[in-house]
Amino acid sequence: KFASVESAPPIEVFALNKAYVEDTFPQKVNLGVGAYRTDEGKPWVLPVVRHMEQKLAADETLNKEYLPVLGYEPLASAATRMLLGSDSASLKEGRATGIQCLSGTGALRVGAEFLAHIGKHSIVYSSNPTWGNHSLVFLNAGFTSYRSYRYWDAAKKALDFDGLMEDLRNAPENSVIILHACAHNPTGVDPTQDQWRQIADLIEERRLFPFFDSAYQGFASGDLDRDAWAVRYFDSRGFEMVCAQSFAKNFGLYNERVGNLTFVAKDRSVIEPVRSQITLLVRANYSNPPNHGARIVGTVLNDPVLTEQWKSHIKTMADRIISMRLGLRERLEKLETPGTWNHITDQIGMFSFTGLGPLAVDKLIADHHIYLLKGGRINMCGLNTGNIDYVAKCIHEVVTTTQEASL
Amino acid sequence: MSLISSLKIFSPSSLNTTQNALSVVSSRANSWWSHVEMGPPDPILGVTEAFKRDTNPKKMNLGVGAYRDDSGKPFILPAVKMAEAEIAKKNMDKEYSPISGSPEFCKATINLALGEDNEWTKNGLNATVQGISGTGSLRIGTAFLSAFFPGGKDLYMPTPTWGNHVPLAKHAGLGVKQYRYYDPKTCGFDFHGALQDIAKIPERSMILLHACAHNPTGVDPKPEQWAEMSKVIKEKKLFPFFDMAYQGFASGDIDKDAAPVRMFLKDGHQIALSQSYAKNMGLYGERAGAFSLICSSKEEAAATMSQLKIIIRPMYSNPPVTGARIATEILTNPSLRSQWLKDVKGMADRIISMRQLLRSNLAKEGSSRDWAHITDQIGMFCFTGMTPPQVEKLTKDFSVYLTKDGRISVAGITSKNVEYLAHAIHQVTK
Numbered sequence: 095k096f097a098s099v100e101s102a103p104p105i106e107v108f109a110l111n112k113a114y115v116e117d118t119f120p121q122k123v124n125l126g127v128g129a130y131r132t133d134e135g136k137p138w139v140l141p142v143v144r145h146m147e148q149k150l151a152a153d154e155t156l157n158k159e160y161l162p163v164l165g166y167e168p169l170a171s172a173a174t175r176m177l178l179g180s181d182s183a184s185l186k187e188g189r190a191t192g193i194q195c196l197s198g199t200g201a202l203r204v205g206a207e208f209l210a211h212i213g214k215h216s217i218v219y220s221s222n223p224t225w226g227n228h229s230l231v232f233l234n235a236g237f238t239s240y241r242s243y244r245y246w247d248a249a250k251k252a253l254d255f256d257g258l259m260e261d262l263r264n265a266p267e268n269s270v271i272i273l274h275a276c277a278h279n280p281t282g283v284d285p286t287q288d289q290w291r292q293i294a295d296l297i298e299e300r301r302l303f304p305f306f307d308s309a310y311q312g313f314a315s316g317d318l319d320r321d322a323w324a325v326r327y328f329d330s331r332g333f334e335m336v337c338a339q340s341f342a343k344n345f346g347l348y349n350e351r352v353g354n355l356t357f358v359a360k361d362r363s364v365i366e367p368v369r370s371q372i373t374l375l376v377r378a379n380y381s382n383p384p385n386h387g388a389r390i391v392g393t394v395l396n397d398p399v400l401t402e403q404w405k406s407h408i409k410t411m412a413d414r415i416i417s418m419r420l421g422l423r424e425r426l427e428k429l430e431t432p433g434t435w436n437h438i439t440d441q442i443g444m445f446s447f448t449g450l451g452p453l454a455v456d457k458l459i460a461d462h463h464i465y466l467l468k469g470g471r472i473n474m475c476g477l478n479t480g481n482i483d484y485v486a487k488c489i490h491e492v493v494t495t496t497q498e499a500s501l
Numbered sequence: 502m503s504l505i506s507s508l509k510i511f512s513p514s515s516l517n518t519t520q521n522a523l524s525v526v527s528s529r530a531n532s533w534w535s536h537v538e539m540g541p542p543d544p545i546l547g548v549t550e551a552f553k554r555d556t557n558p559k560k561m562n563l564g565v566g567a568y569r570d571d572s573g574k575p576f577i578l579p580a581v582k583m584a585e586a587e588i589a590k591k592n593m594d595k596e597y598s599p600i601s602g603s604p605e606f607c608k609a610t611i612n613l614a615l616g617e618d619n620e621w622t623k624n625g626l627n628a629t630v631q632g633i634s635g636t637g638s639l640r641i642g643t644a645f646l647s648a649f650f651p652g653g654k655d656l657y658m659p660t661p662t663w664g665n666h667v668p669l670a671k672h673a674g675l676g677v678k679q680y681r682y683y684d685p686k687t688c689g690f691d692f693h694g695a696l697q698d699i700a701k702i703p704e705r706s707m708i709l710l711h712a713c714a715h716n717p718t719g720v721d722p723k724p725e726q727w728a729e730m731s732k733v734i735k736e737k738k739l740f741p742f743f744d745m746a747y748q749g750f751a752s753g754d755i756d757k758d759a760a761p762v763r764m765f766l767k768d769g770h771q772i773a774l775s776q777s778y779a780k781n782m783g784l785y786g787e788r789a790g791a792f793s794l795i796c797s798s799k800e801e802a803a804a805t806m807s808q809l810k811i812i813i814r815p816m817y818s819n820p821p822v823t824g825a826r827i828a829t830e831i832l833t834n835p836s837l838r839s840q841w842l843k844d845v846k847g848m849a850d851r852i853i854s855m856r857q858l859l860r861s862n863l864a865k866e867g868s869s870r871d872w873a874h875i876t877d878q879i880g881m882f883c884f885t886g887m888t889p890p891q892v893e894k895l896t897k898d899f900s901v902y903l904t905k906d907g908r909i910s911v912a913g914i915t916s917k918n919v920e921y922l923a924h925a926i927h928q929v930t931k
Contacts, residue, residue, distance in 0.1 A: 099649050101804040105814060108600065129596060137594040151589060157575040159567060160785045196633070196817035203816055212537055230815035303533065334533050348597045349822040360532045370540035377543075377665060378672035379640055379816070380633035385786035386823040 106226065106467060114465040122463040123481050125472040128279070128444055129348055130313075130411050133478045138411075140346045142403045146390045158385065163373045165194020165354075165383045169392030173339055173354035176395060177308060177322055178329050188362040190329075193372055194383045197353040198309045198340030202231045204375060205305060205336045205355050209270055210236030212371050215303060219265055220272040221245035221258075223447075223469060225279045225307070228272055237270070246281050251437040251449045253283050259296060267301040275308035275337065276321040277443020280471035284314075284442055290324045294331055304328055306337035313344045314443040316412030318405065334360050341391050343444065344408055350387025415444065418477040425486035431493050446472050454492040462488040544664070544904060552902040560900035561918055563909040566716075566881055567785060568750075568848055571915045576848070578783045580841035584830035587837070593826070598819045600810040602631020602791070606825040609832035610776055610791040614745060614759050621766060621795050628805035629793040630813065631820040634785075635746045635777030636665060638792035642742065642773050643673035644812045645794070645805075652705025652740065659683070659695070659709070661906070663716045663744075666709065680708070683718045688874035688886045690720045696733055704738045712745035712774075713758040714880025717908045721751070721879055727761045731768045741770050746777040751880045753849030755842065771795050778828050780881065781845050787824025852881065855914040862923030870930060883909050891929045899925035 110126040132138050150156060164170065170192035175185060184190040195201035209215045210232075218232045222242035229240040243265070244257030262271065273293070278284055285293060297304055306325050312318040319326075325337055341352040355372075359365055376382070394400040416439075423438040438446055450458070450470040458464040464485060466472045477485060548564030570576045601607065607629040611622055621627055632638030647654060656675045658666055659682030667677050680702065681694030702708065710730075715721055722730060734741055743762050749755040765772055771794075778789040792809070796802040813819070831837045853876075860875045875883055887895065887907035895901045901922060903909045914922060 099801065099804045099808055101807045105600070105810065137596050139592075139595050143595070147589070151585060157577055158581075158784055158786050159575050160779075196821070199814075199818040200816070213533060227814060227818065234815040342597075346595055348595050349819070350595060351817060351819070351821040359534060361535070364532055364534040364537055367537040367539045368534055371537055373543070374540045374668070375672075377636075378668045379637070380788070381636035381665070382786070382788075384633075384788040384821040384824065387821065 110465050110467065113459075117463055117465075119463040121481070121484055123465065123476060123485055125464060125466040125476040125485075128343070128473050129475065130343060130346060130444070131475045131478065133414065133480070135476075135478050135480065138346055140404070140407045142394055142400055142407060143346060143390055146393055146400070150386075150389055150393075156389070161194070161382045161385055161388065163376050163382050164369060166385070166388035166392050168396050169352070169388045170194050170354055172392060172395035173341075174356045176318060177311065177325055177337060177339060177354075177356050178358070179319065179322065179326050182326065182329055184329055184358045189360065189365065190356060190358045191365050191369060193355045193357070193369070193376075194388055195338070195353040195355050196380070196383060197342050197351040198307065198338050199227060199231065199353075200351065200383075201338035201340070201353040201355040202228070202307060203235055204372060204379075205338055206232045206235035206237065207375050207379075208368070208372055209303070209305070209336070211375065212368075213303075215268055215270050217241065217266055217269040218272065218305075219243050219262070219269055221274065221278070223280055224272065224274075228307075232270075232272075241265075241269075243271070245278075246283065246447060248449065251434065251447070252440070253285060253289070255285070255289055259292065262293070262296050262302065263300060265300060265302055268303065270303045270305050271297060272305050272307055273324070275306045275311065275325050276323075277310035277314035277445070279309065279443070280445050280467070280469060281447040282441025282443050282445050283437075283447070285324070287323065287327070290327055294328055294333070298331070298333070304333055304335040306335060308337050309340040310343055310443050311339065312405070312408040313412055316409040316416075318408070329358055332360065334358060341387070345391055345394075345404070346407075347387050347390065350390070351384060352387035352391050415474045418474050418482065419446070421479075421482050422477060422486060425482065426489060429486060429490045431490040433493065444473055444475055446474055448472055448489070450489070450492070451496070454496045457492040457496060458488060462491070464488055548902045548904060551896075555900050555902075557900035559918070559921055561902065561913060561922060563901060563903040563913040563922075565913060566910055568780060568783060568881070568912045569915070571851060571917075573913070573915050573918075576783055578841065578844040580831050580837050580844050581782060581784065581827055583837055583840060584827045584834070587830055587834065588826050598631070598822050598825075600813050600819050601629075601806065602820050602825055603822070603829065605833065606631055606829045607791060609829050611793050613755065613832060614748065614762055614774060614776055614793070615766065616756070616759075616763060619763075625799040626796050626802055627793050628796060628802045628809060629791055630806070630809045631825055632775070632790045632792045633817070633820065634779050634788040634790040634824075635744065635775055636669065636790075637788065638775040638777070638790040639666070639669055639744060640673060640816075641792045641809060641812055642775055642794075643670050643675055645792075645809060646707060646742070646773065647674035648812075649808065650707060650740065652707070653703055655706055656742065657699075657702050657706060657708045657739075659711065659715070661717055662709070662711070666744075675707075678702075682715070683720055683884065685886065688720075688884055689877060690722055690726065692722065692726050692729075695722075696729060699730065699733050699739070700737060702737060702739055705740070707740045707742055708734060709742050709744060710761070712743045712748070712762050714747035714751035714882075716746065716880070717882050717904075717906065718884040719878030719880050719882045720874075720884065722761075724760065724764075727764055731765050731770070734765075735768060735770060740773070741765055742773040742775075744775050746775075747780055747880050748776065749781040749842070749845040750849055753846035753853070755845070766795060771797060778824060782828055782831065782841065784824045784827060787827065788821055789824030789828050852911045855911050855916075855919060856883065858916065858919045859911075859914060859923055862920050863927055866923050866927035868927045868931065881910055881912055883911050885909055885926070887926070887930060894929040895925055898928070901925050
């Protein structure tokens with residue numbers, strides 16, 4: 095019956111990871127998949143997570159009953175509060191609400207389905223470049239047009255702010271605009287506060303709808319409040335907006351799929367109707383979200399002592415990444431690798447858009463067994479004191495031996 | 502919504518209030534979502550809400566579709582506790598699962614359905630992916646069929662069917678049609694009606710079948726009836742989509758419960774299959790399930806897998822592991838597996854004995870009605886045959902909570918309250 099089903103092209107980041115795993119070269123380096131690694135190159139289950147799992151396992155009062163459709167309320171409310179800050183006017187006025195979702199992707203999907211089916215939005219914009227899955231989520235959710243706004247200036251290796259503003263200015267009214275709350279994926283380049291203010295002005299003026307994607311709160315700078323600045327600024331301006339939150343990276347709970355969708359409305363009276371409509375959407379998709387990860391995050395966020403412990407973990411991760419950024423830049427500048435490398439430390443978060451072109455990338459993979467995405471994105475977490483010299487050396491090698499336009 | 506009533510009479514002291522009220526008016530007008538209407542209330546949730554509010558000490562909640570032990574409490578299977586202990590020892594990481602879930606989980610799950618040594622898995626003919634329990638697996642399956650099924654895009658469902666089947670299928674882009682199933686006159690299977698309707702389904706359509714423990718009726722076809730249905734379905738070139746949410750939980754025997762699925766495969770059908778561990782492993786909130794397509798070749802299975810992943814990625818990228826890890830541990834660890842088979846039989850046996858007790862107590866009450874269907878039906882639910890007015894009376898006079906269609910969750914019955922329930926049912930139906 096399904097003889098005509100054609101094989102789909104492999105999804106890049108997973109195909110890359112597969113290739114890395116199958117590579118037998120002893121010095122291979124994986125700078126592909128976006129997950130944190132310790133300096134030993136190992137995954138890190140946060141100590142507070144391990145502690146919580148032991149605590150949950152020993153708690154005889156817990157069971158495996160279904161969560162409510164909209165999720166574990168202590169998680170949702172704490173996540174929304176973590177995002178907006180306890181001073182948030184919308185939170186205090188009951189105009190903000192949270193819905194537990196299947197990590198960041200699931201929150202994007204639920205938000206997108208709501209905006210398409212109920213909000214009747216049909217056009218969505220995201221940055222060029224952006225996370226590869228944005229377009230797929232929104233188009234599958236019911237949006238009919240996916241467009242890009244300029245973002246990465248390849249020549250300057252920085253934000254193309256003028257291009258961004260021009261493209262948003264030309265966006266039709268009611269368009270949904272996906273904004274990376276911090277630690278832009280894949281470039282690592284974030285707007286400045288002043289630029290955010292201008293973006294907010296424009297979105298307000300052009301009657302566009304802001305949809306924040308917050309996958310790295312705390313993980314970017316090490317500071318939860320600092321990383322939430324843009325979202326909180328929009329909130330303080332009185333915007334209606336949604337924000338997809340992921341706890342995959344900042345809690346290291348990648349495979350437990352813990353996320354939250356925050357809704358901010360102008361009026362508290364729309365909150366219940368919105369929640370009831372989302373209930374119907376969730377029911378038709380997966381009925382209710384998973385319990386385990388929600389209990390971990392929900393418990394930690396509602397416990398001041400555990401929260402402090404968690405914050406120290408985030409700082410550990412963010413600091414290690416920042417030191418790798420410094421280390422890579424220093425080495426490349428020392429090697430006098432052609433081009434400028436300050437963007438590596440100017441950028442923030444897990445990823446760096448190196449500016450390496452496709453030929454250089456191919457060489458890095460084929461000749462040096464260093465795995466990164468076609469667009470030149472590297473995961474800083476894949477760097478450690480053990481491999482940073484090798485990586486710098488190889489980048490130097492491919493840059494000096496490859497003829498490519500950019501750089 | 503009346504906003505005028507929220508405006509206070511203007512006076513210097515109430516200026517602020519009025520201004521606040523005015524900004525409420527204008528903020529609703531400026532809201533993107535002022536047009537959003539309240540969705541219809543969930544009927545089953547409504548039952549539980551009303552139950553919670555009731556102060557009658559004898560109250561019973563027969564709405565909930567989750568297993569309860571004889572004390573009316575949620576039940577964590579011993580096999581699950583043991584599996585969790587084993588998993589904890591392994592100090593596993595939290596890295597992303599593959600999009601399709603762990604291969605181990607998928608293999609163990611399809612082998613549970615088709616038998617450990619089945620020829621389909623052995624020959625690599627299955628495309629199996631982890632789904633968010635049964636609902637999520639159905640969602641993946643309906644999305645795939647909506648995009649790739651080469652025939653008609655209507656999914657034919659039994660009347661009645663699980664309440665969520667219809668919105669779920671529609672949300673995936675499928676049309677929804679019905680075939681007769683439940684006979685209210687007998688509280689049993691309308692075999693002839695089903696065959697007649699199935700025979701009328703246009704060729705190359707999709708048909709949804711509950712593998713065992715039909716939800717909401719508890720009415721299952723007998724093996725020889727399944728055989729007939731298989732024949733007609735094959736003749737009409739229909740595509741069977743099995744929803745198996747109660748394997749092991751229905752009769753206590755995993756092979757018996759999966760028999761219709763295995764029969765259809767032996768009969769040469771290619772099938773789609775959704776599986777859930779919510780009930781049979783009590784993993785409700787951990788959302789472990791799977792969707793499978795049995796294909797005609799390895800190549801077809803591989804192509805199908807790649808497309809299923811493309812469907813999953815924009816939904817939630819990759820699935821949650823905890824429930825899946827527990828299921829895998831149980832199924833692949835021989836002593837845990839045999840413990841689980843005991844646990845699931847224990848649950849099924851308790852439900853069967855509650856059915857027997859309810860029926861015998863109704864007889865003791867002096868009821869002259871035929872209550873055979875209570876023990877003929879199988880699984881979590883029983884379609885009692887009570888009418889809406891009788892249901893209302895049952896709730897009002899006896900604080901017994903159930904859905905309007907007369908469906909009771911047998912899991913909510915215990916040895917301590919079965920007599921009361923029989924008495925109550927007899928009172929409203931005599």
